[in-house]
Amino acid sequence: MNKEVKLGYLNINTSLYKTRLSEKFKNRKAYKPADPKIILSFIPGTVLDIFVEVGQEVRKGENLMILDAMKMQNKLKCPIDGKVKSIAVIKGAKVSKGTVLLELE
């Protein structure tokens, strides 16, 4: 057996197994339920236009902004009725996938 191996414990069905834990396992992210009040970029791209302002009342289905990605102008629609709490990006901003763009309340 390799002596430099660092072992940890893995719990499967309440039994603890002594074993090496993979990097992928150690780096896995804890699950967070999606929050409809937080608008995230679903694809990496550039914010082309923003149609709303902080404090503005918005309705479900309303266009919030345009995210230019993969040669396509993607409309980001409002998922719920609410009010714009904050806008985290400016026109022209390059964003990666999962970036917070806007928050509703």
Next chain:
Amino acid sequence: MPVNKKIRELQEKREKVLLGGGEQAIEKQKAMGKRTARERIMSLLDENSFNEYDLFVEHDARDFDMDKKSLPSDGVVIGSGTVYGAPVAIFAQDFTVAGGSLGLMHSRKITKIMDHALKMRMPLIGINDSGGARIQEGVNSLAGYGEIFFRNTISSGVIPQISVILGPCAGGAVYSPALTDFVFVVDKISKMFITGPEVIKTVLGEEISMEDLGGARVHSEVTGNAHFFAMSEEECFDQIKKLITFIPWNNSKKALAFPPAEPKPEYNINKIVPEDPTLPYDVKDVIRAIVDNSDFFEIMELYAKNIVIGFGRMGGRTTGFVANQPMEMAGVLDVDSSDKAARFIRYCDAFNIPIITLVDLPGYLPGVDQEHAGVIRHGAKVLYAYSEATVPKLTVILRKAYGGGYIAMSSRHLRADFVFAWPSAEIAVMGPEGAANIIFRKEITSAKDPDAMRKQKVEEYKAKFANPYVAASRGYVDAVIEPSETRRFLMHSIEVSEHKSVPMPDKKHGLPPF
């Protein structure tokens, strides 16, 4: 003398073309630690066995001043030769000629040798070293890639297809290797990606090196796109040659038999597996204690290490091994290990290689990430691959075989031909702790001392069910054997399976979950 003059003319023509992109380009190639296309072929094939074809092929592109450019052999070398006497068809892209870019004639040379390999039913080796499509040739270049992918697919499962990435292989070009059986990569030299670092920088503003995006290590450890990792081209070629000795020339043949040899005595099969089912060990030591010469040739050594796959020989015959690895992630099945095992099982089945499965797993890896990554669909691949395989399937249950993991790992129920279990085997619906907690929940919670009661019930369950004898009493296990009898039982099973024949219902093809 006119004849001699003509011969000399041929020699001169050859010499000119054999220089590829010229001395400067060759120097550049060497500075990158790479060899030229023809040098690579020569060092891979048996001495003096290479016959080159289409040496004088040239492009006839006209746009963008291409008519003024001569590209020797159009940037790719094709031919056939032998590896340890086995016939192989081979192509190698020549990076010194227009960066190995793929134009119409370049692709026609590749598809010519692919057609040849399929017709002659011999293995195909492709050495990739190319900047990508030859932009000047436009859609002709795309057509060329498509023709290659089509042939990769049609040849799949008929002839072995081996891809060697010895330079860049980017954009659509990566799909040819992805469609082949085995992909070889070399540290610092191989680069594979769909969209390169520049595009990622433009679109995302994220900076990443080619190495970190799609280098040899990434594809060996993270993506699972590569099967063999080497530190140098020499080491890589040694791996390819060794692989060739294990596989048949085509799907109507068996791999060549070698003289049988006993395993080395230093692998004491009685002492490898600890009795406590929660303690780890290296399952490769068990394989080495079983196979000829203790020589186990591992595939995808660095990816999803919780399952081990590879070739060894039993009495001189090539055998595929699939084994849970308790040393890594307790040997669980998960998305990556299921994918890795399933593809290998199908490879063995396509090329008439018996499969030995060594079982010691606590089950599937729990977690939101696994469920959301589709462990249901990926895990199902293992069931599909084992059920569908008609080559001899032999199973040895070394220790734990719990729940769905028991079923998936080549159980009797998926038509394993022989199932053996060691006395240390625990074939049960789950581990004793989990099972006792569920079955005796009432007794435990209502006891005065629940911990003592739990302990007692766990022991009861262990004594009754954590063994191979319940499964043996139903005939799910054919024999409970001592570890030292394993090789003998397996060799005999392979012998009697020589003419195995299983009728399957007629169908065009099944629908494996991919």
